[in-house]
Amino acid sequence: xxxxxxxxxxxxxxxxxxxxxxxxxxxxxxxxxxxxxxxxxxxxxxxxxxxxxxxxxxxxxxxxxxxxxxxxxxxxxxxxxxxxxxxxxxxxxxxxxxxxxxxxxxxxxxxxxxxxxxxxxxxxxxxxxxxxxxxxxxxxxxxxxxxxxxxxxxxxxxxxxxxxxxxxxxxxxxxxxxxxxxxxxxxxxxxxxxxxxxxxxxxxxxxxxxxxxxxxxxxxxxxxxxxxxxxxxxxxxxxxxxxxxxxxxxxxxxxxxxxxxxxxxxxxxxxxxxxxxxxxxxxxxxxxxxxxxxxxxxxxxxxxxxxxxxxxxxxxxxxxxxxxxxxxxxxxxxxxxxxxxxxxxxxxxxxxxxxxxxxxxxxxxxxxxxxxxxxxxxxxxxxxxxxxxxxxxxxxxxxxxxxxxxxxxxxxxxxxxxxxxxxxxxxxxxxxxxxxxxxxxxxxxxxxxxxxxxxxxxxxx
Numbered sequence: 453x454x455x456x457x458x459x460x461x462x463x464x465x466x467x468x469x470x471x472x473x474x475x476x477x478x479x480x481x482x483x484x485x486x487x488x489x490x491x492x493x494x495x496x497x498x499x500x501x502x503x504x505x506x507x508x509x510x511x512x513x514x515x516x517x518x519x520x521x522x523x524x525x526x527x528x529x530x531x532x533x534x535x536x537x538x539x540x541x542x543x544x545x546x547x548x549x550x551x552x553x554x555x556x557x558x559x560x561x562x563x564x565x566x567x568x569x570x571x572x573x574x575x576x577x578x579x580x581x582x583x584x585x586x587x588x589x590x591x592x593x594x595x596x597x598x599x600x601x602x603x604x605x606x607x608x609x610x611x612x613x614x615x616x617x618x619x620x621x622x623x624x625x626x627x628x629x630x631x632x633x634x635x636x637x638x639x640x641x642x643x644x645x646x647x648x649x650x651x652x653x654x655x656x657x658x659x660x661x662x663x664x665x666x667x668x669x670x671x672x673x674x675x676x677x678x679x680x681x682x683x684x685x686x687x688x689x690x691x692x693x694x695x696x697x698x699x700x701x702x703x704x705x706x707x708x709x710x711x712x713x714x715x716x717x718x719x720x721x722x723x724x725x726x727x728x729x730x731x732x733x734x735x736x737x738x739x740x741x742x743x744x745x746x747x748x749x750x751x752x753x754x755x756x757x758x759x760x761x762x763x764x765x766x767x768x769x770x771x772x773x774x775x776x777x778x779x780x781x782x783x784x785x786x787x788x789x790x791x792x793x794x795x796x797x798x799x800x801x802x803x804x805x806x807x808x809x810x811x812x813x814x815x816x817x818x819x820x821x822x823x824x825x826x827x828x829x830x831x832x833x834x835x836x837x838x839x840x841x842x843x844x845x846x847x848x849x850x851x852x853x854x855x856x857x858x859x860x861x862x863x864x865x866x867x868x869x870x871x872x873x874x875x876x877x878x879x880x881x882x883x884x885x886x887x888x889x890x891x892x893x894x895x896x897x898x899x900x901x902x903x904x905x906x907x908x909x910x911x912x913x
Contacts, residue, residue, distance in 0.1 A: 519543070522588060523853065524596045524618070525846025526579065528611030529603025529631045530658065531562050533574040536842030537586035540594075540850055542641045545586035547836070547843050550574040553698045568606035575614045582842065590622045595858060597849020600628040601875025601900070602659075608874045616870070620862040627849040627858045628873075630903045631840075632661055632880050633671070635806040637851055638844035639831050646831055649800055651793040653786055653819070656807035656840075657683030660731040662789045663881055664796060665804075668851055669907040671881030672796070674789045675729025682778055683809045685733035689740045689774050693767045694751035694759070705771050706812050708756065712765070712772030717743055719777040721784070729789045729887050731781065740774050779818050786819060790826045792884065803828040811835035857907070875900045 521540030528534075533550040552562075552570050583589060598615035601608060619626045636652045648668070654661040660677040683702060690701030697704055719739045722732045744751065749766055756767060786803075793800055803823040809815055810832050823830040837843055852858065879902035901909075 518854075521594045521850060521853070522592055523627075523846040523849045524579070524582065524590075524593050524615075525629075525842040525844070525849055526575075526596065526598040526611045526615050527631075527634075527840055527842050527845045528571045528575065528607050529599045529601075530607055530840065531567050531570075532840045533571050533578045533610075534840060534842040534845075535579045535582035536846050537582055537588060537593075538641075538843055538846035538850065540854070542644070542847065544641075544843055545588070546582045546584075547841060548578050548582045548585065549839075549841060550578050553700075562604070564604045564606045567604065568610060571607055571610040575610055579614060579618075590618055590624075593618075593622065593624055595619075595625040595627060595849065595853050597627040597629050597845050597853075599631050599634070599845055600873065601878035602631055603876060605874050605876045608876070609872060612872045612874065613868075616862050616866070616872070620864065620866055623861045625853070625858040625861060627852050629845050629848045629852075630878060630880060631845075632659060633669075633903060634844040634848040635838075636663065636665060636804060637668075637848045638833050638837050638841075639804045639806055640851070641843070641847045642833050642837065643831050646802055646804070649797045650802040650804055650831075651790060651800055651828070652804040652806065653782070653789075653810075654807045655682050655782070655805070655809040655815070657681060657687060657809075659683075659807065660733075661880065662729050662785065664793045664800075664884075666797070668855060669857070669903060671902075671904050673879065673881045673883045673902075674792055674887050675731065675785055678723075678730050678732045679734040680732070680737060682731070682733055682782065683807075685737050685740075685774075685778055686809065688737050689771070692741055692744055692751060693771060694755050696755065696757070700808075702809060702812060705775065706814060708768050709772040709775045709814070710768075712768030712770070714772040714776035716769035717773035719743075719773055721777055722781050724784070727788070729785045729792065729884075731785060733778065733781075736774070736778060736781070740770060743770055743773075775814060779815055782815065783818055783822055786822050787826075790822065790828065792886065794826070801829060802831050805830060805832045806838055808839045810838040857910075878903065880904065 518540030523538050523540070525536045525538065526534070531552040534548065536547040537545040539545060552567060596615045596619050598611050599608060600612060615626060618624065632654050635654045635656070640646045649664060649666050652663050652665055654663070658681055660681045661673065662675040664672040664674060666672065686705050687697065687701030690697050690705040693705070693708070695701065695704040695708060719736060722735050723730065747766060749763065751767070756764060759767065790803070803819070805816065805819050816830070816832060820830045832838070876899065878900045881902055881904040
């Protein structure tokens with residue numbers, strides 16, 4: 453039987469019950485965990501209004517302190533092993549990331565089995581360092597949050613196993629986190645004034661996603677990638693141009709593009725004939741490869757550091773031209789998404805841009821132009837919180853934990869070889885009717901229901 457890891461098993465916490473949670477220090481919270489869950493059950497039942505009335509004065513009698521809540525976040529969805537400890541008020545106590553950059557260079561990308569082995573070797577040290585840097589131990593924690601999808605199954609399993617091992621040993625509740633939701637919500641940690649609803653663009657090596665965030669756990673998907681994401685296009689183009697990608701293909705290509713002419717090569721902007729918000733970067737990647745071949749540019753075994761001045765300039769022109777068109781594709785889709793989002797929610801004030809590619813300054817500058825043109829404020833986390841990290845997992849865990857969405861501690865007799873409920877392909881929200889892509893829906897099986905539908909389903913049980 454598979455262990456479930458849902459952020460949706462409990463009904464939403466009433467304000468009174470949430471205050472009781474936040475007033476309790478971490479250790480008593482675990483001691484009275486089952487009592488707290490029974491309070492949630494009674495507080496959410498329409499047949500027990502007297503219970504709610506009796507709880508409310510207790511909650512208002514004291515000022516809640518979210519600092520009493522301590523969350524460990526664990527992230528192993530792809531090629532970085534990350535952990536962090538965050539307080540309930542958003543104070544980051546520690547942040548540790550172990551990169552697999554050398555493996556990426558060696559294998560020309562993410563090799564799932566090699567990535568799994570690297571995670572397995574690093575996970576214990578990364579989590580322990582996160583605890584040590586935060587000056588806490590497992591017994592001080594209120595709960596553990598861990599990425600359960602989307603991502604690579606082999607990699608996800610390493611983080612989930614570690615999280616459940618800790619939760620079982622110390623009787624901790626556990627929160628299963630959606631990786632892309634975490635990218636969106638981390639902006640609420642660094643921008644305390646960021647309220648729902650907002651528009652978000654989530655861009656990384658494996659994902660392009662435009663969402664309208666109505667509320668916590670309530671999202672509408674406006675657009676996604678039909679094939680390759682922008683981060684994948686950056687990485688492949690950087691590799692073909694012979695760049696040093698140990699610190700990431702995106703940063704390497706962005707740096708070289710500063711030396712080039714963005715109009716030197718006439719690449720075609722993808723999908724202009726499709727009036728939706730979906731993305732496609734496979735064709736642009738092919739254009740880059742053909743541009744390299746047609747100009748007899750030999751980059752195999754000749755790194756950029758060894759290139760002649762003429763060779764380097766040509767590579768820079770290709771990089772700059774690629775970047776201009778890749779980001780122009782983002783701009784066009786985002787402009788349409790803004791129009792759709794404002795039609796549905798005229799009260800939107802913020803445009804969130806997050807994910808690894810959001811670290812790119814050229815991307816931020818161009819998307820800030822889109823935001824300002826439409827009267828929106830661009831909100832983007834600092835680069836250290838754009839790439840995959842444990843902070844975003846811990847913070848998303850906090851948001852759902854306070855809302856009452858978490859699993860009980862694993863049973864003491866849970867076997868070590870438990871089959872976990874992992875979600876490699878896990879949509880964040882339901883597709884907007886005008887944004888559906890028939891070609892994509894035919895190619896991609898939706899193995900799991902969206903996070904939004906799961907949460908809405910739990911509310912109507």
